[in-house]
Amino acid sequence: MKSLMKTVLAAAVVALAAGTAHADYPEKAVTIVAPYGAGGASDLAARALAETSREYLGDQPVVVVNKPGNGGMNGARFVSEGTPDGYTLLLARVGMALYPAVQESSPVGWDDYTFLGSLEATPMILAVAENSPYKTAEELVEGLKANPGALTYGASGATAIDGFTVQALLADNELDPLTAATLVPYKGGGALATALLGGHVDFLAIAAGSLMPHIESGKMRALMVYAPSRMDTLPDVPTAAELGFEKAGQITGWSALYGPKDLPEEIVTRWQETLAKVAEDEKWLELAERRGSISTAGKEDMAAYAKSQYELFNGLAREFGYIK
Known part of the structure; x- marks a missing residue:
């Protein structure tokens, strides 16, 4: 009996100590891992979150560490396999749902995390150069129908989000997503924007942050936005959903905050409370607007949203023939 009581008391002491430790979280610096390179969307969002x-x-x-590589999976795996103590978190991007949706050998599953909350929607913009004959998304679609395979678009890959933006638009208009337009691959938003400016591709649909300076200068024309609502900076440009494009209307970029699986509830609650405060923070909102993002801090049921995004891209990959 005494032995049993000692065991129970010891367990109670450990539980109490753990609860107290979590209640005091954080007691040291928190690291946010950005799984893509410096200057990109994940890096900018991570630094804005760290600052606010x-x-x-x-x-x-709150410090930011970049761990790029393998489509964001290097950083994702580093966090997902880490100790669930709340001191190493992931600035998740849409790629955390997309990569496992299209790569059956993905090193990290879409649900190998604790979902702490959403941060932002990062619109994608369908754009052409200023001298393009296409003034609207509908006119571009008509041009694609009239000349199958003749028009080119830039993207970082067929199964990257900026490949799916175009292919979904094609599928929505009963065009072959793989042949109705010709993909020309480039690495990164800067290279893609330069390709459009130089006339090397006819159109593209990539992250707003890479295009807005050129749209504002008049060197590019925005035809459509892939986002849950119109952008404040482009109030006259319709969203894909507004134009009735079902598949394209479900695609947008986004950022969220993830941790390793099995984070203690006290830490999850602390971050949910923190994100609710960040959502009202003027600096956060200013930085989001500056990078062309729409703040969604703490507003989404992130587990459900991530699941829906995985299912979206997995469905598109199967429909388009990338996976069986």
């Missing part, structure tokens, strides 16, 4: 969240975390430092 520390005030609501007892003024503990």
Whole structure:
């Protein structure tokens, strides 16, 4: 009996100590891993979150570390396999749902995380150069129908999000997503924007952050936005959903905050409370607007949204023949 009581008491002490430790979280710097290169969407969102969240975390430092490679999976795996103590988190991007949806050998599953909350929608923009004959998305679609395979578009890959933006639009208009337009691959948003400016491709649909300076200068024309709502900076440009494009209307870029599986509930709650405060933070909102994003901080049921995004891209990959 005494032995049993000692065991119970020891377990209670451990549980109490753990609860107290979590209640004091964070007691040291928190690291946010950005799984893509410096200057990209994940890096910018991570640094904006680091700058604004520390005030609501007892003024503990929040630092950003870039771990790019393998379509974002290097950074994703580093976090998903880490210790679930809340000190190493992931600035997740749409690729965390998309990559496992199209790569059956993905090293990380879409659900190998604790989902802490959404951060932002990062619109994609369907754009042409200023001298293009196409003034609207509908006119571009008519041009694609009139000349199957003749028009070219830039993307970082067929199964990357900026490949799916175009292919979904083609499928929505009963065009072959693989042959109705010719994909020309480039690495990164800067190279893609340069390709459109130089006339090397006819159109593209990539992240707003890479295109807005050229749209604002008049060197590019925005035809459509892939986002849940119109952009404040492009109030006259319709969304894909507004134009009735079912598949394209479900595609947008996004950022979220993830942790390793089995994060303690106290840490999850602390971050949910923090994101609710970040959502109202003027600096966060200013930085989101500056990078062309729409803040969704803490507003989405992130587990459900990530699942729906995985299912979307997995369905498109099967429909388009990338996986069986």
